[in-house]
Amino acid sequence: MVVRYQIINVFAALLLLTFTAVVQASQFDARVEVSMVSLDNPYRVIPLPSSWNYASGDNPDWRLPDFDHSGWEQVSTSITVNDLQFADWTGIGWFRLTIDADSSIVGHPLSLEVITQNGAAEVFLNGEQLYEFGRVGSIPAEELSHHERKPRVFTFKYPGRHVLAVRYSSHNYEYYHERGLHAGFRYILQDANHHIDASFEQTRVFTIYQAFFSGILIVFCVVHLLLFLFYRRKKENLYYALFTGSFAVLNFLNYQIGFAISGSQVITLLQFQLLLRAATIIYFMRFAYALFYEFVPKQFWVFTVIMLSDAVYRAFFSLNTPVYSEIIMDFILLAFYIEIIRVVVMAVVRKKEGAWIFGFGIALFTTCQAIIILINYDLLAGIQELYGLTGTIGLLLAMSVSLSRSVALTNKRLASKLIEVRELSQKTIAQERLNQQQELDRKILELDNRRKTQELEEARKLQLSMLPTRKPRFDGYDVAFHMTTATEVGGDYYDFSNGQNGSLTVALGDATGHGLKAGMVVATAKSYFQTFAGEVGNLDLLRKISVGIKNMNIRMLYMSMTLLRLERDHIKITSAGMPPAIIFREKTGEIDHIILKGLPLGSKPDYPYCEQNISMDEGDTLLVFSDGLPEAFNHQRQMLETERIVDTFRKSASLNAHEIIETLVSLTASWTDSGPLHDDITIAVIRKKKNGQLTSAVDATQIV
Structure with a gap:
C-alpha cells in the first residue's frame, strides 16, 4: 500500500504538469475544470495546477469570490528558490484559483488533499473558510506551520464558477530553501470516500510496518545487549545490539516522516535519518569485524571517518545534496559492501565458527543493498522496498539461527557441566563421608593402638623380665x-x-x-x-x-x-x-x-x-x-x-x-x-x- 500511495503522488504530479501548461496559456486567470469525468482514473484524483494567481500581502477581501484578481501574477504555489525571481514574497500572501464545476460533480463528496505544505494556510471556497492548516501569521512569531494529514470533506453546491482562495504564510522560507525544500504548498482534489479509505490504509500499513520491523529489531537489540551484559567477552553481541538498535530507530523514523505535520519536523527527521544511517553502517561493519577479527583493522576507522563526515555535512549543512555527492556516497557504500563480503569469505576459508551462518545473512543483505543501488541508477528494474525487506529479514533470520545455535550449544555445555558438577558433588559428599569414616576409624585405631602399645609395653616388661x-x-x-x-x-x-x-x-x-x-x-x-x-x-x-x-x-x-x-x-x-x-x-x-x-x-x-x-x-x-x-x-x-x-x-x-x-x-x-x-x-x-x-x-x- 505504501508503494501504491507513492504511485498516486507520481500520477498526480504528471497530471499537474499537464494542467500547468494549460493554465500558463492563460495570461490573466488560473482556472481548472472539474467533473465526474475528471475523477475517472485509478486513483480518483483531480490535480490542481501548480501556478495560481498570487498577490503579496494580506487583505481579507481577497477571499471573496467576486474579487477581481485578473491583475494578479501567476506564481507556483511551491515557492521554490526559482519562484522568488517572479514573486514578491515577504512571508505572507494570497493564492486564488478559479474552478469550473460541472453539474455532474455537484454534491459529490470531495476532499482537499495536502501533498506538501511548509507553512500555514487558511483555505476559503467562495469566501467561506473550509479549513485552517496551522496558524497563519503576519509576522514569524505568530505563524504555526502545519501539514494536514487528515482528509477534509467538502462539496460543490452548485455548478459553474467557484473560487478557491488560500491565505498562506511561510516566514521561514529561507530555512527551507537552504535545506533543499520548497516553502509553499501543493494541493489536489480527490474523491472523499477514496481518500478516506486510502488515508486509513496508509496509516494502518505505515503503523504496522513501523511497529513490526522496529519491534523485531528492538527485540534482537535487547537480547544481544543482555547477552553482552551477562558475558562481556563476547563483544560481537554489543555491536550487533548497537547495529539492530540504530537500525530499529532508522526504520521507525523512515515511516514517521509519513506522519510529520510540519516542514521543520520533516527536516529534523531527515537529519536524524542521515546520522542513524551512518551509525547503522558503522556498527554493522564493526559487528562483522568482531565476529572474525581479534583486532580492528585500520580500514574500519577510514570508513568511520568518511561516513560520519558525510552524515554530519548532509544533516546540518546541505540536505539538498548535489548529484555528484550522491554518486560519491554510492561508491563509498559499494566499497563497504565489498569489504563486508571480503571479511565473510575470508572467515569461511579459514573455517571460523559460525562463518557460514553469518555469511549467508550478510551476503543476502549486501546483495539486496547492491541491487537497490543498481535500481537507483536505472541499471536494474525492481521494487526497492521488496529487496530492502528481503535483505533485512534474511540477515535477522541468519542471526536468529546463529543465536539459537549458540544458545543450544551453551545449554548443551551447561547440561554437561551440571552433570559433571552433580557427579563431582556426589563424589565430594562420598569423599567427605569416607574422610569422616576414616577419621573415625583413625581415632578408633589410635585408641586401639594406645591400648595395644600399653599392652605391648607391659608385655615388653614381662619379656625383658624373662631374660x-x-x-x-x-x-x-x-x-x-x-x-x-x-x-x-x-x-x-x-x-x-x-x-x-x-x-x-x-x-x-x-x-x-x-x-x-x-x-x-x-x-x-x-x-x-x-x-x-x-x-x-x-x-x-x-x-x-x-x-x-x-x-x-x-x-x-x-x-x-x-x-x-x-x-x-x-x-x-x-x-x-x-x-x-x-x-x-x-x-x-x-x-x-x-x-x-x-x-x-x-x-x-x-x-x-x-x-x-x-x-x-x-x-x-x-x-x-x-x-x-x-x-x-x-x-x-x-x-x-x-x-x-x-x-x-x-x-x-x-x-x-x-x-x-x-x-x-x-x-x-x-x-x-x-x-x-x-x-x-x-x-x-x-x-x-x-x-x-x-x-x-x-x-x-x-x-x-
Whole structure:
C-alpha cells in the first residue's frame, strides 16, 4: 500500500504538469475544470495546477469570490528558490484559483488533499473558510506551520464558477530553501470516500510496518545487549545490539516522516535519518569485524571517518545534496559492501565458527543493498522496498539461527557441566563421608593402638623380665650376650641354666614374627627351658620345647633355637632352624662353620635333630647369632650377610667376649646407618679363656 500511495503522488504530479501548461496559456486567470469525468482514473484524483494567481500581502477581501484578481501574477504555489525571481514574497500572501464545476460533480463528496505544505494556510471556497492548516501569521512569531494529514470533506453546491482562495504564510522560507525544500504548498482534489479509505490504509500499513520491523529489531537489540551484559567477552553481541538498535530507530523514523505535520519536523527527521544511517553502517561493519577479527583493522576507522563526515555535512549543512555527492556516497557504500563480503569469505576459508551462518545473512543483505543501488541508477528494474525487506529479514533470520545455535550449544555445555558438577558433588559428599569414616576409624585405631602399645609395653616388661639380668659364669669360659629388638616385644630369646653335673646350658632362639604372640612363644620356651635344661640332654630339651609350642594351637607360630651345653673342654651344640654357628680356632687362625639343619620348634616335634660335639682349645671363640644380624639392610636394601660378619669376627677374635660383641654391634650400626631394624638381633659369644686371662669387665647382658 505504501508503494501504491507513492504511485498516486507520481500520477498526480504528471497530471499537474499537464494542467500547468494549460493554465500558463492563460495570461490573466488560473482556472481548472472539474467533473465526474475528471475523477475517472485509478486513483480518483483531480490535480490542481501548480501556478495560481498570487498577490503579496494580506487583505481579507481577497477571499471573496467576486474579487477581481485578473491583475494578479501567476506564481507556483511551491515557492521554490526559482519562484522568488517572479514573486514578491515577504512571508505572507494570497493564492486564488478559479474552478469550473460541472453539474455532474455537484454534491459529490470531495476532499482537499495536502501533498506538501511548509507553512500555514487558511483555505476559503467562495469566501467561506473550509479549513485552517496551522496558524497563519503576519509576522514569524505568530505563524504555526502545519501539514494536514487528515482528509477534509467538502462539496460543490452548485455548478459553474467557484473560487478557491488560500491565505498562506511561510516566514521561514529561507530555512527551507537552504535545506533543499520548497516553502509553499501543493494541493489536489480527490474523491472523499477514496481518500478516506486510502488515508486509513496508509496509516494502518505505515503503523504496522513501523511497529513490526522496529519491534523485531528492538527485540534482537535487547537480547544481544543482555547477552553482552551477562558475558562481556563476547563483544560481537554489543555491536550487533548497537547495529539492530540504530537500525530499529532508522526504520521507525523512515515511516514517521509519513506522519510529520510540519516542514521543520520533516527536516529534523531527515537529519536524524542521515546520522542513524551512518551509525547503522558503522556498527554493522564493526559487528562483522568482531565476529572474525581479534583486532580492528585500520580500514574500519577510514570508513568511520568518511561516513560520519558525510552524515554530519548532509544533516546540518546541505540536505539538498548535489548529484555528484550522491554518486560519491554510492561508491563509498559499494566499497563497504565489498569489504563486508571480503571479511565473510575470508572467515569461511579459514573455517571460523559460525562463518557460514553469518555469511549467508550478510551476503543476502549486501546483495539486496547492491541491487537497490543498481535500481537507483536505472541499471536494474525492481521494487526497492521488496529487496530492502528481503535483505533485512534474511540477515535477522541468519542471526536468529546463529543465536539459537549458540544458545543450544551453551545449554548443551551447561547440561554437561551440571552433570559433571552433580557427579563431582556426589563424589565430594562420598569423599567427605569416607574422610569422616576414616577419621573415625583413625581415632578408633589410635585408641586401639594406645591400648595395644600399653599392652605391648607391659608385655615388653614381662619379656625383658624373662631374660637373664647377668651373664653366666663358667670356669674356663668368657660368655657375653647382646640383644637389639625391632619392636616393643622381641621374638628373639636367650637364656642359660647351670646343670647339676657342673655343665652350663645356653639357649639362643628366634620366634617367628614379633609382638605379643612372639612374646607368648618366648615365654613358653623359657618355661620349658628352665624346667628341663638341667635334667635332660639338648635333643630331648628341643623336643619338649617343640611339643609345648605345638600344644599352644596358634597357627604359624614357630621358634628357631640353638642349644649349647658347655663342659670343661668341649661344647655340645644342637640347632633347630638357626643360622650356622661360627668358631674361630686361634692356633690355626681358621674359621669353621657349624651347620646343623633342622625344622623350627613347634612344627614337627618328633623331627630327628642332630647334635655335634665341638672341642674348645684355649683362645677358641664360638659365635652364635639370630638371622636378624646377617639380614640387616642398609639404605640401598642390601643385606649385611655372613661374609662381612665373619671378616669382622676374625679381626676381633683376640678380644674378650664383650668387646667382640661391641665390634659386631658397631658393624651393624655402620651398615644400617643407625636406622630402624626390620628384625631382632641376638648375639652370643663364648670364648675359651687362656690361663690367666680375665673375664669380660661387664657383668651383665646387653639389651637394646
